[in-house]
Amino acid sequence: MSKQFSRREVLAGGLAAGALAFLPGLAAAATDPRARFGSAKPFSFDALKARAEALAAKPYEGPEIRAGDVLETVDFDAHQQIRFRDEATMWGEAGNEPGVRFFHLGRYFKAPVKIHAVEKGEARELLYSPDYFDMPADHAARDLPEDIGFAGFRVMAPGGKTDWLAVLGASYFRTSGPLDQYGLSARGIAIDTAASKPEEFPRFTEFWLERDGAGGLIAYALLDGPSLSGAYRIVSNAPNTGIVQDVDCALFTRTAIEKLGVAPLTSMFWYSETNREDAKDWRPEVHDSDGLAIWTGSGERIWRPLDNPSRVVTNAFLDTNPRGFGLMQRDRDFDNYQDDGVFYEKRASVWVEPIGTWGEGSVQLVEIPTDDEIHDNIVAFWVPRAPVEAGQSFDFAYRLHWVADQPYPAPVARIVATRIGMGGIPGQPRPPGVRKFAIDLEGPAFEGLDRSSGVEVVIDASRGSVSNEVAYPVVGTDRWRVLFDLEATGHDPVNLRMFVRLDDKALSETWIYQFFPTALA
Incomplete structure (x- = not known):
C-alpha cells in the first residue's frame, strides 16, 4: 500500500475540512495556550539542519507509544467526540494572522509530535494539556496521561469556522485549495514506494510554527525515519491569494x-469516464485526481490519464530538470460526479514547481488497485537518477501550487476526456481484440480550423496495430475529438503516445496511456 492507513482513517484523524467541529459558547475556564509554553530557546533553520544531520549519524530510534492500549480504543467515532476548544486557539487574535488548533491522538495517530511557537529567533514548546479538548465524561481518552502530546495541527480560516491547512500523520499535509475542499495530500518524502522492499514512512516528529505577518504560516519540521533524517521549511501563504507553499528541505x-521520492503527492482514483465499466457505484465518476500532468525540461507538455489497474503498476517518465508536474483534477462538472456530500468537482489539483536544477531523473507514477474510494491509491514524485547511498546529503527546493488548474497554461490544446469502447464501425461486425479510443481536447490552438485544415493525428503504440485514426471538431462544442482503433491481445500492457499537429506544429499536449488489453476482454 502507499500509506499506513486508509482514507477513512485519515478522515478519522480530522484532515477533512470541518472534520472536527467546535462547540460554541464554551465556559471561560477554557485554557489559554499562551500560559502553557516552555522556556525560550534559540531557533534557526540552520540549527535545525545541523540537528537533522547529527540525528542521521546515529541509529534510528522509533517513537515511543505511550498508553497504546487506550489509544487503540479511540477509533473513528470516539475521535469525532473529541473537540478542540476554540478559545484555546493559538494566535489568530488579529485578522491578518493564522489561528492554529491541534489534533488529539487516537487509534490511527498514536505517535505524538512536539510543537513550538517561534518569535524573534526564539522557540517555546507548547505543552500539552487535556484542558485544550472537550470530550464526554466517560470518554476513553480521559484515561490518557496528562502529558500525552498532540497528533498534529491545523490552521484556521478567518472567523475560525473552517481550516485551510492540516498536518497530521507521518509526513502528510494538505490544504483545502482554491475551492475550499480537501482532497489529495502532499508529504515530506517517499521512501521505497512500490519498490522491492517494504515502503517506509518517515514522520515529522517536531514542528516550529512562526507567523509571517501577512496571514500565512512558516512551519519548520524535523523528519526522522529508519533510512534518513531531514529538516524542512514550509512557507504557506494566506489562502485569500490562492494557496502556495514554498518548501525547502535538507535530507541526510x-x-x-x-x-527516493521527492515532492510526493498522494491521491485517490477509483474510476472515471475512462474505466467506467469497472464501476460498482451509482455515481458516474469517483476520484480526487484524474490525471498526471508533466512539463518536461525540454518544454513538452504531457497528460497521462490515471488508471485503477488490476495490479500495482509504476510508470517512469525520464527527464532532466523538469519544469513541473502534478496530479490534476481537470473535470470540474458536478454532473459527472453527482456527489453533493464530498464534492469531487471541487478537489484541489497540486502542481510541483522545482526551484533550481534537479538534474537527471524521472517523474514516477504509482497506481495501486482499489475497490473503493476510501483508499489513496495514486502516488507521484520525482526520483533522482543517481543511486542514493548511506551518508549522503541532499537539498531540494520546490513550490506547491494548490490550484483548480495548472498554474502555467500551455499554448497547446489540453486533454479533457479519454474513453475506451468497442472498436470497428457501428452497424458492421465488430472485430475481436480491437478497442476504440475517443480522446477529447480543447483549447485556442484549434481556433479557425475545421475538418479540411489538414489536422493530423500522430500515434505510437509499443505493440499491436493502430487504424482508423482521425481528428475533427465536435459539433455544437468548442472541443475536438481524436478517434483511433487499437488491435492488441494478451496480458502485457500497450504503451500509447499521441498528439495532434498541423504541418510541423504540435496543436496539443502529448497524451500518454498504458492500456491492458485483458482489462476489457
Missing part, C-alpha cells in the same frame, strides 16, 4: 535507499 541518509 542513514542507509542506502532504493527509491
Whole structure:
C-alpha cells in the first residue's frame, strides 16, 4: 500500500475540512495556550539542519507509544467526540494572522509530535494539556496521561469556522485549495514506494510554527525515519491569494535507499469516464485526481490519464530538470460526479514547481488497485537518477501550487476526456481484440480550423496495430475529438503516445496511456 492507513482513517484523524467541529459558547475556564509554553530557546533553520544531520549519524530510534492500549480504543467515532476548544486557539487574535488548533491522538495517530511557537529567533514548546479538548465524561481518552502530546495541527480560516491547512500523520499535509475542499495530500518524502522492499514512512516528529505577518504560516519540521533524517521549511501563504507553499528541505541518509521520492503527492482514483465499466457505484465518476500532468525540461507538455489497474503498476517518465508536474483534477462538472456530500468537482489539483536544477531523473507514477474510494491509491514524485547511498546529503527546493488548474497554461490544446469502447464501425461486425479510443481536447490552438485544415493525428503504440485514426471538431462544442482503433491481445500492457499537429506544429499536449488489453476482454 502507499500509506499506513486508509482514507477513512485519515478522515478519522480530522484532515477533512470541518472534520472536527467546535462547540460554541464554551465556559471561560477554557485554557489559554499562551500560559502553557516552555522556556525560550534559540531557533534557526540552520540549527535545525545541523540537528537533522547529527540525528542521521546515529541509529534510528522509533517513537515511543505511550498508553497504546487506550489509544487503540479511540477509533473513528470516539475521535469525532473529541473537540478542540476554540478559545484555546493559538494566535489568530488579529485578522491578518493564522489561528492554529491541534489534533488529539487516537487509534490511527498514536505517535505524538512536539510543537513550538517561534518569535524573534526564539522557540517555546507548547505543552500539552487535556484542558485544550472537550470530550464526554466517560470518554476513553480521559484515561490518557496528562502529558500525552498532540497528533498534529491545523490552521484556521478567518472567523475560525473552517481550516485551510492540516498536518497530521507521518509526513502528510494538505490544504483545502482554491475551492475550499480537501482532497489529495502532499508529504515530506517517499521512501521505497512500490519498490522491492517494504515502503517506509518517515514522520515529522517536531514542528516550529512562526507567523509571517501577512496571514500565512512558516512551519519548520524535523523528519526522522529508519533510512534518513531531514529538516524542512514550509512557507504557506494566506489562502485569500490562492494557496502556495514554498518548501525547502535538507535530507541526510542513514542507509542506502532504493527509491527516493521527492515532492510526493498522494491521491485517490477509483474510476472515471475512462474505466467506467469497472464501476460498482451509482455515481458516474469517483476520484480526487484524474490525471498526471508533466512539463518536461525540454518544454513538452504531457497528460497521462490515471488508471485503477488490476495490479500495482509504476510508470517512469525520464527527464532532466523538469519544469513541473502534478496530479490534476481537470473535470470540474458536478454532473459527472453527482456527489453533493464530498464534492469531487471541487478537489484541489497540486502542481510541483522545482526551484533550481534537479538534474537527471524521472517523474514516477504509482497506481495501486482499489475497490473503493476510501483508499489513496495514486502516488507521484520525482526520483533522482543517481543511486542514493548511506551518508549522503541532499537539498531540494520546490513550490506547491494548490490550484483548480495548472498554474502555467500551455499554448497547446489540453486533454479533457479519454474513453475506451468497442472498436470497428457501428452497424458492421465488430472485430475481436480491437478497442476504440475517443480522446477529447480543447483549447485556442484549434481556433479557425475545421475538418479540411489538414489536422493530423500522430500515434505510437509499443505493440499491436493502430487504424482508423482521425481528428475533427465536435459539433455544437468548442472541443475536438481524436478517434483511433487499437488491435492488441494478451496480458502485457500497450504503451500509447499521441498528439495532434498541423504541418510541423504540435496543436496539443502529448497524451500518454498504458492500456491492458485483458482489462476489457
